[in-house]
Amino acid sequence: MATMNEKSVATKIYLVTGGGGFIGSAVAKRLHDEGHHVRVVDIAPQPSAVYFTEYTQGDLCDLSCCEAMMQGVGTVLHFAANMGGMGTIHEGNDFTIYRDNNTITLNVLQAAVRGSVDRFLYASSACVYPGHLQDVSDDKDVQLSESDVFSSGEPSPQGLYGLEKLVGELLLRQYAHKLSIRIARLHNVYGPGGSWHDGREKAPGALGRKAVAAKRLADTSEFEIWGDGSQRRSFIYIDDCVEGLLRLLRSDYAGPVNIGSDHSLSVQGLAEVALVAVGLEPARASFAFDTSKPVGVQARSSDNRLVKDVLGWEPQTSLKDGMQRTVSWIDAQVETLLDSQDHPQSILRQLQKSTVIELSASTLQFGVLLPITSRGTESPQVCLDHLRKFAASLYSTTWRDTRSGEVKFRVKVYLAVDDDDKFLLEGQKAESVLREAGVWDITRLVCNFPRGHICSLWRYCATAAWKDGCDYMALFGDDVELLDEGWLRGIHQIFQDLSRKTESPPGFGCVAFTDISFPGMPTFPVVHRLHMDIFEGSVIPSAFVNQDGDPFLFQLYRRFGSSKMAPFRLRNAVGGSNDARYTKEHLKEWTFEVLDDATSTVELWSGSKGHGIGKKLTIDVIVPSFRVQFAALSRILKLESSDTCEVMFILIIDDPQASGIAELEAKYGFRPDVRIRVNASNLGASASRNRGMEESTAEYVFFLDDDVVPQPDILIKAEKAIRTNPNCAGLVGTTVFPPADTIFKSAVHLAGVTYFWDIATKLTDDIPWGVTANLIARRNKDKIRYDIRFPKTGGGEDIDFCIRKRNFFVKEGKRGFQAAPEVIAIHPWWYSGNRSYWRFYMWAKGDGALVALFPELCYLDWSPTSAQMLLLTLLSALVAIILGDFSSFKTSMIGVLAVFVANVGHDLYRHLIREKTLDLRSTMTGIPWVIAVVESALIRMLSEGGRLVGQVERGEWLLAVGQQRFDWFVGRVGNGPRDNERRNSRERLVLWFLLLLSISRLT
Template sequence: MQSQPFIQSLVHPYKRVLVTGGHGFIGSYVAKVLLRSGNLDLVRIVDLQPKPSIFQSEEISHETLLGDLLDPYILQSSLVGVELVLHLAANMGGMGTIHSQNDFEIYSQNHAMTLALVRACVAAGVKGFFYASSACVYPEHLQQSTDVSLREDDAFARSGANIPPRPQGLYGLEKLNTELVLSQMSNSLDIRIARFHNVYGPGGTYMGGREKAPAALLRKSAALALLSPADVQADPELMHIEIWGDGAQRRSFLYIDDAVDAILRLIRSSFESPINIGSDQPISVEELSCIALACASIDPDAVEVQTKKDRPVGVGARNSNNDLVSAVLGWSPTVEIQEGMRRTYGWIDAELRKKVESFTDVEARLKLIQGVQTSKVLNLSSDTVSFAVLLPITSRSSMHPPEACLDNLKRFAHSLVETTQRDISNGQTMSTGGTKFEIRIYLAIDHDDEFLLDPENSPEDILRRLGFAKVKTITCKHPRGHVCALWRDCAREAWGDRCDYYVLLGDDVVIEDEGWMRKVHTEFLDISERRGVPIGVGCVAFMDSSFPGMPTFPVVHRRHMDIFEGEVVPDVFVNQDGDPFLFQLYRRWNCSRMITSRLSNAIGGSDDARYEKKHAKGWTFDTLDGATITLDVVIPCYRVDLTILSRILNLHAPENLSVMFIVVIDDPNSPNIPHLQKLFGHRVDVRIRVNKKNLGASASRNRGMVEESAADWVHFLDDDIVPADNLLAEDEKAIRAHPNAAGLVGNCQFPTASTVFQAAVHLAGVTYFWDIATKMDHDVPWGVTANLIVRRRDDGVTFDLGYPKTGGGEDIDFCRMKREASLKGGHGTFEPAPRVIVTHPWWSEGKRSYWRFYMWSVGDGALVTRFPALTYRDWAWNAPEALVVCFVAPLLWMVLGLFRADATSGGSLFPKGVLGLVLANVLHDLYRNLIRHPERRRELKLAPGVARGPWLCVALIESTFIRMFSECGRLRGVVSRKEWGALGRRFDWFAWRYGEGPSKEEKRNNRERTGLWLAIWAMLFTLV
């Protein structure tokens, strides 16, 4: 394609270009070439749709403006600084779209848009204007059953005297009329007009009703290629290809690269009259189908041709005469139909395979393949899509007078007008949307609300004065404050009226963003296409500005009402949780979305409401049983480290895992809270909650798990870990491998120990269980909450708040209670997930501190009393118990009068005992790590500098002090809780998973240390 030289030699040195419809098929290719030329200062795109998937990873413009050209703001903004407009936006398609039933919609939309654009171009001082016309401008009487070579001046050929030109339908007439309008504007604009003849290629529409013959036939051929021999053997009729008409109609088709080449030549030329851009090689549709089948390596003789003569087919024959374009532009097509079809097939086949491969169910896969074997006929003038606004309203408020409810209603109604007027547009469709919307409002008023039932205060009148004609008032008899019951009454009434969408709102709501109706409708269509579910299966929620992250005002479809027989939410809900229930219900199938359209909830939301909030107990468990996997990542957060939190919140979720991030901030005074909310508060999958005061990590985890989450699984992460990039993908694999588990213990790694202190922490054993998932293959006794996944079940198990806020024992307690409840319910235990990896940095940047380990032990000492079945008696003393003996022994010496003349000998018992205790523990740990079990040391992640030699010995000595400090904390906790029966008892950290092995080893170590200590003490007392 020789595009670059054409841009360099433009007659008019246009440097700033606007491409309308730049995300469409031809427009996106043109914009991409213009951008890549490198000679333009600005390539701007304006379009209703986002960037096409074929160019998703590429830049095709400097600027993009998403919006409707009939919106004055969008129109004027798009033209700022523009010199040349390439007008490629239109409501168009193949014969499934531009048939007679859609004539008026297409004509009115396209002509209104183009007139508005041309007028604005003149006003903005635009210099050049390129218009994408169509071969449909040529009269129908010239395009019958025989081949015809259409010249540019044939557009005004008449079929008889006094008969005006008759293009193909109003689509063709609109194109011809626009050509005439532009010819009148030639004094103000430098005009170029291209009449396209059936452009095709990769990236063009290939399904849905707007596709043209090449893409439709290639799609159907690709579908046949996806059928397995077993599919065909079971149903031989699957091997067919559908053709509209009898297949004899003839067309010429132009490959996209050739079309772009001609466009660039035209805009650099000085030719102002309309000109054909098409192929002059006609082919029948039946012959085209044979080429499509050949692209799929399918023998046409093995396929039954099914002709659909009742479908729109257009004219009998059409072909471009290229004499003029060849003479003026020196252009002719270079890509033969066979080669162009082959290239296009490769793209369509890949797209179709992605859709099919997303289905694991064989029946659903076959149904999809059968669906794409048939082309659709779009009816743009179909019935209006109706939105039922379900609106409970009350005048009762302890904070405001009754009249305030009418003020609230007026604010809501004004916001409804402002945010829907373009979608409704007085019953007319917008420029390229093709869908009409209407609003029906259903008011629910308590039967004893005398103020609102007074005709002088009629809410209906307020709404009707603002233009809402379809309003119904329902008088309801329910206890006060039962909002969900009022919603149910409104929804049943709307269901009886066959409304399409049901919007659960409140009278204190203000909708902030325009276009929410079309966004909701588009989201439901996208859910259907992406998830392979019937249209209407799903839930779409607003972004609540007053309660970020919570799907408080959902929209459901009539299909939901049909499924649940007219009940929008179950009657278990009173006035809370009904709306998030709907969102979580469909989230199980990954069919819940939150749109960017915002609303604010003036009175309810996260603040106090006008009535007592009544939550439905346990709704996040039983009410949602039986659905598919969802996962909430709960992060109790005190530090609010934006770098680490950003790493966690930007984790990528796999396609089949629905993830919500719940951050519970435990420091309400953190200066980073506003920054976190600014960065992530807009995200529909991030929920940021702030405790009113510091409650501790356990209480924050409980809030996240019980109050905020409604998922099947919860993944607890600490706020100081660094997750692996594939963490969520590994979550999904682990959950699918152990769907019945009580939970999954992740792998929490530490960086390689490079200092003496860091090595000592490992050698002391206080981090042994952090990577326990790599050491056990089944029934892991417990895991640290820095990386722990649990199955949410309605078992009443939460983190015990009796443990210290700083941590210690609560993770073990939680896991053991969760395991017990799981087994009682017939479920599994905790399983290892060694590939679910996070990295925990060294605390305080690796600086020396024993306090953390001491405080952990203060808490976990309570496990002895809490789980007596997991403990054993150890008659030998550990370090702190021996230290008590060191203190008591001199007292007994003096009381019993065992010393005679030497008064200082008894007093020396204590320091000599303490010195002996330290020496005994150090010597024993050196022996144990260097001689008895050197293999255990080699398993640790130690840097070479501390893994051997004298620094290893220093690290071993320090590890002794860390272990002793930890044991001291445990004794302190026992004494402070007055758990005297726990003295001398030890907790088996492995919960008897390895039998008596660990307990016997611990008792042996304590016996040896105690014996060695007593020997050294006696020696010191005797000799020193």
């Protein structure tokens, strides 16, 4: 056996191209086990099993990839190729296979020469041998020797696959003066790890699979064989192949060498071996011969005289033993496959058939939908300038995907031009610009739609692309510039990932580009032809004019967890969030019936096809923020939902000068589930929440204050509560404060101003109202918004909103707000718990308007409030001053004092004696607790004062001095709260009168 000195290359890297494949991985493993540094490059992702030192997923059709792989390499073992069995290597795939494999081999060889590689082993094929030598009429073996390639003068290999392999051999010989070359002509390698069910399998894998399926089905009534079964082949087991290859690599022999078996049998005979391997009797099998499928040459086996002579090698594994191992491995693969299937019998039936792979069908067509107009700019030429930039970016970002890779892509541009746009129609100006950039596949569509109806142009283009067989449709504009290479394969991969994640059919969903001119907004969507199938050729409903079509698609598939923003960027020069070249026409309220109808269409289609695609719950979290506290908002934006719920965060910034906006947008602005909107001026909490609702497309909106600390599972708990109460106006969460560890904090609780913050723990059904710090509402076409007549800082708007929302739902035969006690958020104390009464005063100024808005929810209390008593006594003092009646003035001032004493004294009596109030939220006891009660009375009085002042400012004079009181429970819990309030005010009035009388007598 001839050998080669290994010292010169022993310390260098072994590069195995196609090392993720069957033969390449087996060779790489052997070298790695021997302790060599093995670098694998393959187009497939890195496998979990480690049999290499380095692994790179790369496309060898890219010369730069090949050159990068050659760093430090001493030996190249070249197995990478587009190949397979007769289901792949047939005439229909000839050009694709030749083009791919020739490009790969040229690139790898060129990079190896430039990289000063020492040795190059080339995996050739028995397909290089002339076809006429193998097309015999009788059942005799044909053993092919290495010299037979040129036996008839001119070579005539099997198909373009064989021709490319032969050309590869000749290329290597051309560089034999620079490389130590080795050429192995492989003959039908088989064994565990080889293809067995993807259409690229060879006869041992295919027949082994069919035997396993027959065994599991206990059915050999129709055992498929391509051809008439008489074709003869020899087969070599993978371990023997690896041994032969490494002996060749380490030898000094530079000529072609057969690596195969010289023992052949018929294909039917191989099928019988496979049946025996699974324990079935071949005599009982009924073979179904399919002569319509590719079969290749009639007879072929290896002449091994040369390889025995120069390498001392011959196969050691019998076909029986090799097939037994192979079939056992295939059986284990089938077992794993069936474990994840609901209908194993159906899968096994499919495994009994082989398929023909048409590589041309793997070319995916992207329809680029391109409405274009010369109007709306200072010069018609400007549109061509924009188009030129777009065309250049389209070419540069798709060049690689349209020329290399396992999956090929093709770009077809659909130009939509108005029939009266004379500038563009004359001389094919737009087409010329595209062709100058290298874009050739162009279809012009002359359209007759009203000006500015971009969505009509889009629908027309999409339908044309669908009818032409395009796989994907991508909407662009002539003023768009694509910024990232690889978006064709990248978006296709995202669709595949969505399909796997959601268990939906391939192509189900919507993928949008990242528009850097309009961050976070899905403005340029891509859909698959499956979408067009579902909607019978219409990409979006006809109601859309020129706005909202793209977010419609994104939000539609969001409801099924199948929309995603791709990381591929583009820049939109005109339009987006800025002014467009036409008058923008939004479709009002498309997020209701239009979106719901489309959702129903998808659900009906899914059900009819048996896909069972689950619709997800959608929630939009709306957070108005004036302060823009980055840490607090980040805490909210980090909340996670379950896999059955889709959540979007809508932040409405109410101070355009807030210092935290830039940091917030920099970190979260490009998240597709975060939408940051900045008001032009301070509009207030109500207006900001309304804007959030206008932005929302979800089924539910979840209002959170920007300073709350939600429990980490709040979204999961919210989803659970919603699913438990699907037909209600909304849900009221539980908002709690940290422990009241100071007198002031305890006083706030005792004053009752936070009573409704945790109302969900006190009531369960038909909650009167909830605070907007933690409130969920069902989106509905009810036009109910927060009333901006209430103060910007809040006060009464939440009560008003909940009442009107509840009434609408009850009128529809549904339920009001329900309790969601497990939806918990912690609200920190305002100003870190330092004393501040202004907030409570302003709340009361706002909620005093409820008396006028909802007189039916009010009750009469003939005893005045503390504010009314103060107003009365102060007015009497003023009159006394005017009249010069000092005695009456003195009595009036005593009355003022008595108001405070009566209210404080009554609250002390009520909390300490009558009700013996015990608030577990407070840590105060003893004297501090008594002081807290005193302070709570002052807070209550201040709130009553604010209510009166608000009514006066609104001109509600009669209500300000009248006896109507708003029922905070809006009658839901009976007359108990009303009677209790009447009792308290009556007792305070009596106490005030007694105090006034007593003090007057004493003085």
